[in-house]
Structure formats: structure tokens, C-alpha cells
Amino acid sequence: MTTEAPILAIDRLTMRFGGIVAVNELSFTAGRRQITALIGPNGAGKTTVFNCITGFYRPSSGVMQLVHDDGAAFRLDRLHDFRICKYAKVARTFQNIRLFPGMTALENLMVAQHNTLMRASGFSLLGLLGAPSFRAAERAAIDFARHWLERIGLTERADDAAGNLPYGDQRRLEIARAMCARPALLCLDEPAAGLNANESAALSELLLSIRDDVGTSILLIEHDMSVVMEISDHIVVLDHGVKIADGAPRAVRDDPKVVAAYLGADEEDAAQVMEGGA
Amino acid sequence: MAFILKKAAISALVALGLFFLMIGIRTEAGSSGQLIYWTRFGELAAMVGAVFAGSIVIELLRRWIGPVGGVELPAGVRATFATLGRLLAPALLIFALLVPVIFYKERYLLDLGILVLTYVMLGWGLNIVVGLAGLLDLGYVAFYAVGAYSYALLAQSPLPLPHLVDGFPFVAFSMEQLGPWAFWVLLPVSGLLAALWGVILGFPVLRLRGDYLAIVTLAFGEIIRLVILNWQDLTGGPNGISGIPRPTVFGIPLTPGEHGFAAMIGVPFSPTHRLVFLFYLILALALLTNWATIRLRRLPIGRAWEAMREDEVACRALGINITTTKLSAFAIGAMFGGFAGAFFATRQGFISPESFTFQESALVLAIVVLGGMGSQLGVALAAIAMIGGFELFRGLDQFRMLVFGGVMVLLMIWRPRGLIGHRAPTVFLQKRTEISSSLVKEGHG
């Protein structure tokens, strides 16, 4: 455990939809250059928390503060929409994959570098005239995309439509696309869903390398407990919008409240929690 | 087989219900106003029978054609097609450049060529909005109108620009002083004004998607037309504006006089010169649109348009400002519509609201859809087919629309994704592979 200040601090976050309280007074912190897992039974409010962090929902109340390595601080609850990715550098993936299916894998990664390229293209004017400075920026962007394609093992399929890739590749491509936005915090919504054991193992490795080699902090929603227990530094457990446990993987796994929440929800999940990482 | 029969029987039943009153019973007012009616069950039976037989034929055709579409052509044939496809665009361009030479004597064909190219340009302009950005715009003609009226009004106004600084030649001029340069100065101005209106339309529709967007853009087109129609003082209302300055060859008028273009290059004057010049002018404008679109597609802005068409939510998560992306698509699409409008005004010398009805919007949209959304070549082919085809069927008189509509329906059944049914990637690592348009989204916003 490092003593670095957390990258994300969430304080009494509440999200209401009409009468439903999807997230209730949730407070937790995500460590810098750490993997923080957000788990909980179905409908616990995990995706809602992500949508608040990434600016898709405006929280009913609460404070969310993100601090970059250089000390720049952003109040995510006051920043909205695309600005969260553009300025606060938070990138995300979606529970149901949201690639650009009709564009190639490479193009998907180029779109993620939009803001950098837009500036380099002089808001399209320099680009239209084919300025050398823009050409150089574009080459750099392609190289960066190529680097990520290599990392996820998709170089061969760089020029295939994203919608044509197998499911597991699409999951990894979505992560690579988020990484091409050069985020400080990467939010992954169930990245292991639908993957087989091999693919899950490769995913764990990828996430660890993002944490250790790139130095990006990760916030992870995941139902696959083997992945969660293996790679998380810290786990937050949510049930019915309320935090019921928060701590190191081992402590959380043995927490009777967590076991009870999962037992109440789903026998299989409970069995998974208890087996996971053992 | 049983399935086909069942389907045909259902169709026949629907036809029976529909036609029973329409065809089965004929009513007429008698000599003293009483109702006379008689039955025509024979005709009714014939109609229902025709529907029954027709739906069997269509269903059989579909079965027969369906699998053929999925069959892989031999590699050689495919390679030949690919080469032909690659050569098609340059061949078309060379042909277009030669049209005034080949058909110099045929004024009608030259005129038709100019008309086709105007629609090619409009199609390419709308393609940015609909094909790339996925924003269904049913009021594109509004920008065409704004461009045309901007040019017509500005070129004729006696003194629209005040003498800002006395004795300072660059700002102290009136539009009349533009003289023969009017078109060349006002062309960009018209485009910019149309772009401004594109942004003005863009703002209220930012949050609208799909059908709602289509309805509002349609209304916008009508509003512009109605304003033009009713603002008599400014626009002349239904009487339109006449005496719009004709284009000049960069300042040299195409007139018979001593200072005319013909005298300048030392050939006898002919009215065809202007036609030829207009042809090359619209060809250049259309090619400019094409060049800009192809260029923009490979820039981050163009990729953002396409990404927005594919998935708006994912765009926002990647830090793309949807507002500016949408507005830029509207503005740039509108700008080219405005250029085309200014050209239209200078070509006709007369404009009136009648030229800017919803039918024009629908026609341009049909060109884009038929061409294959997002495909430049497809749009050009579709414009040629639609406008050319329209002229081709002129001999059929009142059946023209019927035949034309039928051909359109058949084309869309045959190629539901338009003539050119694939998308070319904007950047590649190893090789450029065409993307089948069944993967490409049509956009929803």
C-alpha cells in the first residue's frame, strides 16, 4: 500500500430516479495507481455510480473529487458530459460494449484521440491544408493506436470492422480505446462478462499491466470474483445503493455482511464470492 | 410452399378488404341527384386475383434471388468488378470534363448536365449531414434557398455596405461597385450565410433524434420558404427576384460586346459559351465539395461525425463535444447547399419560392439514400440516375412518376443499402478493407 493521496474521493454520493434511490450516501476513495473494485449483486447501483462519475448522470447530491498526479483537482459532480473525459481524464467502457461497429479497430482508437488530433489539426483548418505539423500528429496517433493494438493482440485485425471482431476481442478493443484517450482514471464496467477462462486470465494480465506499466488508476465493476480477487488492491461492496463493506480483498471476502448480501441475492454469486481467490 | 400460399392468401384478403368498396361498388350521382350504384365484382375478383398471383411471384423471386446475393462470385470475376469499380470514378470525371466538348451543339444536354451536377453537389453537401454525421435532415432545401436569396438580394441591393471609412478603399465600396465580380465575391458570402443558418437550425435540434429531428428540419425548410413567400418587400414574394447578375469569367462578362469574353479570346460570340462556362463552374463547385468531404472524413472532425453516427454515447465518453460536432456538420453541409444556391441563382437569373419546395429536399435526400449513405461515388451515380432517369421517362407523360417510383422501389429492394453498399475506412495499418454497410449504422440523431 502506498501513502499517495487517492485519485478519486467520493463523498456521500446520492442518485435518485424519481422515488428510487439507486445510490445512497456512498463514500469511498480509489487509490492512485491501484485497482479498486466495485462489486455487489445485480441492481446494486454499480453502473449508476459509474454514470455519475463519468458525467452521464448529474448526481442528486454528493461530492466527487479527482486529483491528477500534477495536483490539478476536478470536481466531477460539477463537470459534465464530454468534459469529464476531456479535462478530468476519466475514460470508461460500457456494460454492453459500445464500439463504433462500422469503423475499423484502428479507427476506433483514432476517434479516442479526437481532442489531441483536433488541436493538432488547427480545428480542421491546418488539417484541410495538409499542414506538416498535423501530419506528424496523425502519425503519432496512429503509432499510439498501433501500440495498443499490439498490447491487446489485435494488430492483425487492425483494419477489420470492430463489429466483425469476436466478442472477447471487442471487449479488449473497448479497453484499448479508452486507454487511447490517455486517462488518469479508467472505469471498466464488467470487462470480463462473457469471457472464457483463458480470456479472463489475459484480461487480468492486461489490467495489471495498465496499472503497473502505464500507471493508470482503475475502477472496476466485475461479477467474476476470480478476476476481482486476483487483481484488486481494494474492494468496495455495494448493496441496494448502500456501501456494506470496504477494504482489502481478503477482508471483504470473509465479511459476513457481504456473504449475506450475496446469499440474499443469488446462491451462485455467493458461492463465487467465497470461492474466489481462495 | 404452404408458407407462400398462406402469405399470398393474406395479401389477397387485405386487397379484398381494401378494394371491396373502392372497386367492388361503383357509385355515381344520377341525373336528378339520386345515388346510382352498381357492383363490379368481376373487376374486384380480377384485382384480388392479381394481388394473390403477384405476391406468389414476388415471394418466389425473393427465394430465388435471396441466396444468389449470398453466393461468392469467383475470385476472377470479383477482381474484375473491383478494377472496374476503381476505374469508374476517374472515368466519370473524365467524361464530365469532356461533356461540353462532346455535346457542344446540344444545348438541351448541356442544360441537363448542369442540372445533374447541381444535384450531385447538393447530394454531396447533404451527404455530410445525413451520410457521415447520421443526422436526418428533411429541410436541406432551406440552405439552398438561403444561398440563392443571399446572392440575389446582396447583388442587387443598391448600397448594403456603409462607407465605413472615408477614403479608405478597402472598406468603402458598395455592392454595385463589385460590378462583374459580384458573383465571385458573393459566392463565399452566400455559403457563409447558409452555414450560419445551418447553425441556427442546429441549436434547437441538438437534443432531437431520429423522427423528431426529421420533423423539425422539415418544418424549418417550410418556414424558410414561407418567410420568403410572405416577406414581399424584401424578396418579392411569389413573384421572385429577376435580373440577378450573370456569372463572369473572373470579371470578364460573357456578353457579345467588345469587352465580352468571346471578343477577348477572339472567337465569334455564341450563347453556348455561357452554358459551357456554367457547366465547368458547377463541376468545379461540385468537385470542391467532394474534395472537402473526402479531406474532412480523414480529419478528426470527420471521424467524429462518423463516430457520432455510430454511437453518440460512446463519443461523449471519449471526450467528444457532441454539440460542436453536430453544429459543424450542419454548418458545413449547409455551406455547400448555399454555394449551390448561389450558383442556381446566377444560372437562372431569376428565383422564386417555387424552386425551394419540400420536393427538392426529398429529391436530394433520395439521392443520398439511393447512392448509399456516406458514399461519394454512390451519390454521384444516384444523382445521374435520378435526374437523368427523370428526363428519360419524360416521354411517358402522366406515367412518368409511376414508372419512376416503381424503379425506385425495385432499386431499394435490390440494394437496400444504396448503390454503393460499403464504407471505406479513413485510415489503415496494413490494407484498406471495405466495410460492409450492414455493420455501419445509419445514425439516429
Ligand SMILES: Nc1ncnc2c1ncn2[C@@H]1O[C@H](COP(=O)(O)OP(=O)(O)OP(=O)(O)O)[C@@H](O)[C@H]1O
Ligand atoms: N436511468 C434510470 N432510471 C431509473 N432507474 C434507474 C436508471 N438507471 C438505473 N436505475 C435503477 O437503479 C438501480 C441500480 O441499477 P444499476 O444499473 O446501477 O445496477 P448495477 O449494480 O449496475 O447492476 P448490474 O450488476 O445488473 O449491472 C436499479 O434498480 C435500476 O433499475
Ligand SMILES: [Mg+2]
Ligand atoms: Mg451494471
